[in-house]
Amino acid sequence: MGDRSVQSMNVALIGAGRIGRLHARTISADAGSRLAAIADADPQAARALGEEMGVETRDVEAVLADEAIHAILIASSTNTHADLIERGTAAGKAVFCEKPVDLALARAEACATRVEATGERVMIGFNRRFDPNFQALREAYVNGEIGQGEMLMITSFDPAPPPLTYITASGGQFRDQMIHDFDIANWLWGMPKAVTAAGSCLVDPAIGEAGDTDTAIVILHYADGRLATIRNTRRASYGHDQRIELLGATGLIEVGNVTESTLIHRSAAGSRHSNPVHFFLERYMTAFDREWRAFREALLSGGPMPVTVRDGVNALLLAEAAMHSLAEQKTIAITAINAQETG
Structure with missing residues (x-):
C-alpha cells in the first residue's frame, strides 16, 4: 500500500457465513469504507449475500489480484485464516482477520513472523477491546x-x-x-x-x-x-x-x-x-462497529494497528x-x- 495510508477503502469480504454477514453490514454502514466484493468457498453463500448487499461476487484469486482493493476482511473458517493473511499481505493488501489466527500455535507464530517481515498492516478481530x-x-x-x-x-x-x-x-x-x-x-x-x-x-x-x-x-x-x-x-x-x-x-x-x-x-x-x-x-x-472504524482509521492515518497478529498469537x-x-x-x-x- 505504498505510502502506508489511504484516503478511503475498497474492501473485499472473504467469508459469507454468520460473522461475515455481520461484517458486510458493518463495512457498508461505515462512511469511509466501500464493500467492493464478496468471496466464499461456497459460491451460493457468496451470491446470496452479494445479492442482499448489492455487491459483486468474485473468487479469492481475483480479489487478491485487484489493485483497486485496499483491504480484505477474513471471516472464513479458522483453518483458512493464516493462509489468507499471508496471501493478502503478499498481495499488498491490508488485512482484518477474525480471531483466531490459527488453531495451531506453531502455525500462528509462523504467520506472525511472515507478516511482520512484510510490514503490511494486519489487525485481528478481538472485538471486546x-x-x-x-x-x-x-x-x-x-x-x-x-x-x-x-x-x-x-x-x-x-x-x-x-x-x-x-x-x-x-x-x-x-x-x-x-x-x-x-x-x-x-x-x-x-x-x-x-x-x-x-x-x-x-x-x-x-x-x-x-x-x-x-x-x-x-x-x-x-x-x-x-x-x-x-x-x-x-x-x-x-x-x-x-x-x-x-x-x-x-x-x-x-x-x-x-x-x-x-x-x-x-x-x-x-x-x-x-x-x-x-x-x-x-x-x-457497538464493539464490532467501533472495531472496524479503528481498523479503517489506522489505515487512513498510517498509525499502528490496535490489535496485532502478535496479540493474536499471545x-x-x-x-x-x-x-x-x-x-x-x-x-x-x-x-x-x-x-x-x-x-
Whole structure:
C-alpha cells in the first residue's frame, strides 16, 4: 500500500457465513469504507449475500489480484485464516482477520513472523477491546484511578452452547470461547508468567464426548504476584453474562452487563430488573462497529494497528497453556509452552 495510508477503502469480504454477514453490514454502514466484493468457498453463500448487499461476487484469486482493493476482511473458517493473511499481505493488501489466527500455535507464530517481515498492516478481530464500557475501565486503570492493580476477575458466560458441529471444529473452549478473555487480560495487564486451568463438562455430555469442556476456570499468575481469574460456561440460562472487575490498591472498578432494559421495579416485595441481553451480537454490536472504524482509521492515518497478529498469537499461547494445565493437572509456565513450540 505504498505510502502506508489511504484516503478511503475498497474492501473485499472473504467469508459469507454468520460473522461475515455481520461484517458486510458493518463495512457498508461505515462512511469511509466501500464493500467492493464478496468471496466464499461456497459460491451460493457468496451470491446470496452479494445479492442482499448489492455487491459483486468474485473468487479469492481475483480479489487478491485487484489493485483497486485496499483491504480484505477474513471471516472464513479458522483453518483458512493464516493462509489468507499471508496471501493478502503478499498481495499488498491490508488485512482484518477474525480471531483466531490459527488453531495451531506453531502455525500462528509462523504467520506472525511472515507478516511482520512484510510490514503490511494486519489487525485481528478481538472485538471486546472496542466495547465502550471495557475501554472506560481500561482508561480508568491506566490513569491510576485505583492505584496498582492486584486482582482481575473476568466473567464470560454464554447463554447456551453452540451446535456440536461447531464445538468439534472450534478448537475447544479455551481456544474458542475463552480466547476473548485471554486477550482482554493481556490488553489490561500484559502476559502472565504461568497458567492454572480447571474444567469439566456439566452442560451437555456430548461436548465431553467430543473431548471438550463447557465449564472452566483459569488463573493467570503474573511475575509481580498479581492474579487474574477467568470464568467461562456455555450455559447461563438468564443471558449473555459479561463482567469485569479490577481491584487495585485504592479501590475497585467494574463493568456490569448490558441488559435488555434499564427499567427497575422496586416495591415492598423486592426489586426486579431485566436480564442481560441474550445474544453476543446484541451485546457487542457497538464493539464490532467501533472495531472496524479503528481498523479503517489506522489505515487512513498510517498509525499502528490496535490489535496485532502478535496479540493474536499471545492469546492463543494462553489457550494452549490452559489446555496443557487441564490435561496435566498442574500449573504451566508460559516459557514451557514457548519451548515446546520452538524446540
